[in-house]
Amino acid sequence: MADDKPADTTPAGPPSAEAGDIDPRLLEILVCPLTKDTLEYDRQRAELISKKAQLAYPIREGIPIMLPEEARHLDDDA
Amino acid sequence: MPLPPKLFDRGLLSLRRNRAVVQKSRDDFLLAHASAEFGDRLGAINRVFEHCLAYNARNGVLKQALQASGKTGHIIAADCSAAMLAGPRTQGLLYDEEALPVAGGRLDLIASAMSLHWANDLPGALLQIRQALKPDGLFLGAMLGGDTLHELRQSLLRAESELTGGASARVAPMADVREVGGLMQRAGFTLPVVDADRLEARYDSLFHLIGDLRAMALTNIMLDRPKTATSRALFARAAEIYHEDFAHADGRIPATFHVIYLTGWAEHESQQKPLRPGSAKQRLADALGTVEHKLKE
Numbered sequence: 001m002a003d004d005k006p007a008d009t010t011p012a013g014p015p016s017a018e019a020g021d022i023d024p025r026l027l028e029i030l031v032c033p034l035t036k037d038t039l040e041y042d043r044q045r046a047e048l049i050s051k052k053a054q055l056a057y058p059i060r061e062g063i064p065i066m067l068p069e070e071a072r073h074l075d076d077d078a
Numbered sequence: 079m080p081l082p083p084k085l086f087d088r089g090l091l092s093l094r095r096n097r098a099v100v101q102k103s104r105d106d107f108l109l110a111h112a113s114a115e116f117g118d119r120l121g122a123i124n125r126v127f128e129h130c131l132a133y134n135a136r137n138g139v140l141k142q143a144l145q146a147s148g149k150t151g152h153i154i155a156a157d158c159s160a161a162m163l164a165g166p167r168t169q170g171l172l173y174d175e176e177a178l179p180v181a182g183g184r185l186d187l188i189a190s191a192m193s194l195h196w197a198n199d200l201p202g203a204l205l206q207i208r209q210a211l212k213p214d215g216l217f218l219g220a221m222l223g224g225d226t227l228h229e230l231r232q233s234l235l236r237a238e239s240e241l242t243g244g245a246s247a248r249v250a251p252m253a254d255v256r257e258v259g260g261l262m263q264r265a266g267f268t269l270p271v272v273d274a275d276r277l278e279a280r281y282d283s284l285f286h287l288i289g290d291l292r293a294m295a296l297t298n299i300m301l302d303r304p305k306t307a308t309s310r311a312l313f314a315r316a317a318e319i320y321h322e323d324f325a326h327a328d329g330r331i332p333a334t335f336h337v338i339y340l341t342g343w344a345e346h347e348s349q350q351k352p353l354r355p356g357s358a359k360q361r362l363a364d365a366l367g368t369v370e371h372k373l374k375e
Contacts, residue, residue, distance in 0.1 A: 023169055025129070025152055029184040033177035063163055065172045066179040069089070 022059055032057075033066050047072070084198045085251070088158070088174055090299045091196055095159030098295040099136075106136055106294045108335060111277065112191040112220035113143035115339060119218060120147035120187075127151065127187035127216065131180070134191040135162040135170060144189060151186075158193075159295075178206040183344075186215050194221040194340075195253065196299065204265035204340075214346035217267065222296075223253040224274060224336030229324045230287065230316075237316035246304045258338055267342025268349055275337045280330040284317035287333050 032050035039048040047056040055071035128151040132140045135157035144150045156171040157163050163170040173179050188207050197203045231249035255274045262270035281287040325331050363370035
């Protein structure tokens, strides 16, 4: 189980209603469903990254898709 | 630890729920029933739950019922189906209940309606829910179990054995109320309560029932379900048997839905607990005004 250290997320930037934007209250509690580790929020690519699982979970229309089968593998980087 | 064999195709569940969204004209009466029940149960609790998660996003029914209780703060709507979550206000969380993406001890309330009956690993799902709750956090669950759809199960079984001499997995196995109680304890919930409600729906025919099940995304997702299309003859015979064996006087057929309600708390020091054995400060005999006889060794 992950400990309680805060996730290092939310890069500074002007607020806008982009597809990759995510409710901060949601961001605060999310972890990787596989490893239960904290996630990094990549606002540009609209992804939540689990370093340990080597997966990037997509955010579609503000909804984090926390399914490993929908996630991008970090090694097959575009 | 070896994992138990998988019963359900979780990917197919998402597809079925996506498809069920199209049938907007139909209400999910089971979801409505469970949501209202959750609202009632919250209404009876004298506190406000600040951070909440509501699993089953269909038409916002569950979230609205929780809000209407006046006992909830911020509610995250969640589902395994993107189509169920899509709406004018795009906010929500998509995940599979078997892999909860929430950090330990973050939520005050988790409500799961009409979904846990599809879990391959119910003990694991319950454990993850309990771990995601803050101390004194509450879990409310509703799932199908018991003898749900027993009429349909029997009719299909008889029709299939008559026509093909065999039987295949057409109605999912259901959890038993007592088993679920044990699982709640195993998952570490305090003050667990499990009870059940029996609902009977009436339909004109087996085909109307199956249409409704499809609209509620309750059709078969078992991994070893028959993969070839089921013959019309089988359904036609099953419909006859269903009618002969179960129809009411008005000619309509009943379908039983057994909803199991799960309630449990994450441990907190303020909760009532049994005293340790041997820690009594008064003798039972004194309280009863009688004489205590020692047991002979």
